[in-house]
Amino acid sequence: MNGEKLRDFKEKHSWKFWMNDREAILGIVVLLLIIGTINVFSSSFVLSETYYDTPYFFLSRHGINVFVGCVCFFVGALVDYHRxxxxxxxxxxxxxxxxxxxxxxxxxxxxxxxxxxxxxxxxxxxxxxxxxxxxxxxxxxxxxxxxxxxxxxxxxxxxxxxxxxxxxxxxxxxxxxxxxxxxxxxxxxxxxxxxxxxxxxxxxxxxxxxxxxxQPYRLNRVLTMLNPWQDATDSGYQIVQSLQAIGSGGFWGMGLGQGISKYHYLPEAHTDFAFAILCQENGFLGAFAVILLFGAFTYYGARIAATAKDAYGQILAAGIVCLIVGQAVANMLMVGGWFPVVGVPLPFISYGGSSLAVSLGAVGILFNIGHKSAPPKTLVTSAPPKNVDVFGRPRLKRIK
Incomplete structure (x- = not known):
């Protein structure tokens, strides 16, 4: 068996977790959305019950935001990115x-x-x-x-x-x-x-x-980041509460819904500081899982950018990856006290309608770029062959 046939044999018979980069991106984003939805409810039900007499106020709105975001994703995925x-x-x-x-x-x-x-x-x-x-x-x-x-x-x-x-x-x-x-x-x-x-x-x-x-107040935020405990009851309050939430989570976390920082201790617990509640309730393992997912998003997004069929697709895909991953890094550094407090949400995890719509729309465009550059064996078309699904995987034959 020569080298080319050996490679074809290995590719045909090897098992892959993702069949292509687009499927990987979609799977990663779905997992982040599931984690985000659980975390939005867990971090907001106390605030929701206090001000709206129902624990599901923010969860129901988040559900609407996810629906709108999914519409934006499909628009981005179906419209040719050149348009x-x-x-x-x-x-x-x-x-x-x-x-x-x-x-x-x-x-x-x-x-x-x-x-x-x-x-x-x-x-x-x-x-x-x-x-x-x-x-x-x-x-x-x-x-x-x-x-x-x-x-x-x-x-x-x-x-x-x-x-x-x-x-x-x-x-x-x-x-x-x-x-x-x-x-x-x-x-x-x-x-x-x-x-x-x-x-x-x-x-x-x-x-x-x-x-x-x-703008001295921005300089004050930088100085507060360096030593938040110097003014822990005023300018450093949010960072101190965030660090306490993260530290109290330990390795395993307090358990879903069991975190105490959302009981009016940590401001913006379901928006900008949602990651702190996630760390408190899910511990190091939960935080590492989210970081790993964003790392995988970076890898597969970069692969789509590298294989785009033209310069516009390459740089557009790279920009989308920079936007989503850059926000994620900035938010997690902010929550961990390594970056000044700024209003940067954690994509797919923090509560926010416009942010989620833009993020999912951007992922849809990234998906479309990958679709246009996909090799023939995994190419998604408007009318896929009968023997493969939309991701290019063989369909199972029905037993009559």
Missing amino acids: WRSWIVGIFAIVVIMLIAVLVVGVEVNGAKRWLQLGITVQPAEFAKMLAIFIEAAYISSRVSIGGKCQMLHAQLGVLLLLFILIEREPDGATAALVLGVPMCMLLMSNMARQMKLTLIGMIVLAGGVICIL
Whole structure:
């Protein structure tokens, strides 16, 4: 048996946990959604019972959010990812109008205007994240297609700065940083000259320092992160409570629903600090499982990006992976006291409608990129062969 036949034999008879990268991404996200739904209920039923006289208030809303998110996933999975490039101008106009409307007639919570009441509560800044990825992917792919080098300063940067300023005015510094930061990461992964990449990194660090100086409350958050116990009853309260929740979980955890920090000790226990409750109730094992799932998402997402059939698909997929995994890393570092307290949710785990819709829609687009680049033996078509399912696996014959 020669080498080629041996490889074919091994591939045919070897067992695979995932048949292809798209199936892996879908399975990982479904597992995260299940974990997130359980955690949303466990972390919110006390607050829900206190203010809404039912333990299921946030769970029922989360169910609606999951349904809307699944619709967004299917839209992203079924629409050819190249079409989003042709719709950028229209999407940009809608998002900018919504961001301006937020500043004028937005719903104000804790001194910030971030939401629009349109029958349902919508957070337009979340949609700006995906728009920023579309814009940067279009620029980078256009430069690559003509054999040119990407530049640090380009016309699209002005558009991204406009989005950044509008979101920062709400204020929502964390989302504004993502809208500008994820495209910069995409630029660092492009064919831009090495010296220019180093300059860009230096400018990002410098900009962060300037913002902290101009806005002292951001500098205070950094200082609080370094020593939260110095003011454990005020500025460091949330971090201290988060660390206590994580530490009290130990290796095995207190058990589902048994955590005590959600009893009005830890603010935002079902949103930004949902991971702390997950650690308290499921311990190190639960936390490690979530980290492992995001690690697997990174791996399979990177594989889809690497095998995309064109530069636009490659950089768009890379941007989506950076957005979702970047938020996950930032949230877990924040909850663990290694990052300043910012309003970054943990994708698929934290409660939040707009965030979940955008995340699942982005995964749908990633799925579509993988679908377009799939090899013939696993290619998903609108009319799959009768002997295989939608993932390219052989169908079992029915016994008559």
